[in-house]
Amino acid sequence: MTVQMIEQRVRWALRLAGFGLLFTLVVVLVGAWTRLVDAGLGCPDWPGCYGALVVPDSERAQAFAPDAPLDVFKAWVEMFHRYLATALGMVALVLAGLAWSLRKKTGYPVALSFFLLIAICIQGAFGAWTVTLKLWPQVVTLHLLGGFTVLGLFFWLYQRLKAFSRGDLKPRKPPAFWWLLLVLLTGQVALGGWTSSNYAGLACTGFPTCNQQWWPEQMDFSEGFHVTQEVGPNYLHGQLHAPARTAIHYTHRLGALVLGLGVLGLFLIYAKQRKARPWLQGLILTYAAQVGLGIATVIWLLPLSLALLHTAGAALLLLILLMTGWQLGYGQLQVPRVTLMEVENAQFQ
Incomplete structure (x- = not known):
């Protein structure tokens, strides 16, 4: 060839x-x-x-x-x-x-x-x-x-x-703290999927409180996160009772808080790296926008447009995090600009 x-x-x-x-x-x-x-x-x-x-x-x-x-x-x-x-x-x-x-x-x-x-x-x-x-x-x-x-x-x-x-x-590979944040984001996306698939998006009304309580009394975590439950006849519109759905929704909110701390930590640690700084700033702005979309989705009772934007925001957050990791790892290499022809020729010498 x-x-x-x-x-x-x-x-x-x-x-x-x-x-x-x-x-x-x-x-x-x-x-x-x-x-x-x-x-x-x-x-x-x-x-x-x-x-x-x-x-x-x-x-x-x-x-x-x-x-x-x-x-x-x-x-x-x-x-x-x-x-x-x-x-x-x-x-x-x-x-x-x-x-x-x-x-x-x-x-x-x-x-x-x-x-x-x-x-x-x-x-x-x-x-x-x-x-x-x-x-x-x-x-x-x-x-x-x-x-x-x-x-x-x-x-x-x-x-x-x-x-x-x-x-x-x-x-090279991205640093360890970046991998930790990637795990946190994956967990938050999973919580978002679990919230949606169990129709718990409106289980908490209002913000910042949930059903007018800072820590809702009616929460059933064991049932809400019973991941070994048997396959039911049909899960359209969900099968869980209200306290279980409230537990799921509230955990998703707590997960967003933990993810935010991780995003802030990554920014504080690596903000001085020139190539990564713009992406770190974009990560914070995208996270803030995603939180705003989540709040608006609850307050306005889950409109389709905002729910779709919330999913898009999660995808954008992932892409910006990946680009940040690329710049923190792969992008920091001082690699000379060579062509494939030069590489190929070097392999035969």
Whole structure:
């Protein structure tokens, strides 16, 4: 394979990774929209809809699933989400193919490319289980985390490909405190998914108090976080009683506070690093905006637009945190600007 062919394939991989990053964000938001309009069971089967690849007419739907009446709008929302997810899988498949063709090139992110494809396949399985297990909260929450994982992998692959294209073959890892904050953010996203999947978004009214109490008396943590609960007949609109939902919602609020302390700590520790400073500032501003959206969502009783923006804010927070980590680790390397041709020639000398 000539150097020109290598450069061409790397450019294609870089473009696909950038496109996949933006496309994943769209898929995540469409998934959230599907959830918020109660279209998660718009099609009672998977991967088709009432046994068809497109939404069928009412007569065929009735014959296929007599106990699941067809709602055309919800069915199309669900299928639209599936079509987008399938297309995203195709992007990952092409990236894996390019990685395989460049597997002998030192520094190319081959393992990351294949891990991304595996993650999307697992995500597809969770999409199927979301339907077959009737919106079981455990699966719905893991499906959300899977979407964020794919988003993060696309981002990291894009950055790795950019580094590879300029000859940066030995990047460093971000510092330990950054990893701690990434864990905190992951936990907070999981709490947000658990809140949504158990329909606990309005379990606490008012802010900063919850149901006019600083520490609500009616909270059932054991039931609210009983993650080994059996699969129920249908979790649409939730199965938990009010105290359990209040416990979930209030824990999500406490998690936001802990995450905020982590964001502040990261800023105070690394604010003097020139390359990372703008991203650290953006991290604080995005966190503040996300908290504001959460408060507004509660006060205005969970409007669809704000709920979607809250999901988008979480995704943006993840991307800015990842970029911060890149600048704290990979971006701090003093790497000379070299071309792939120069790298290739150096390997033969």
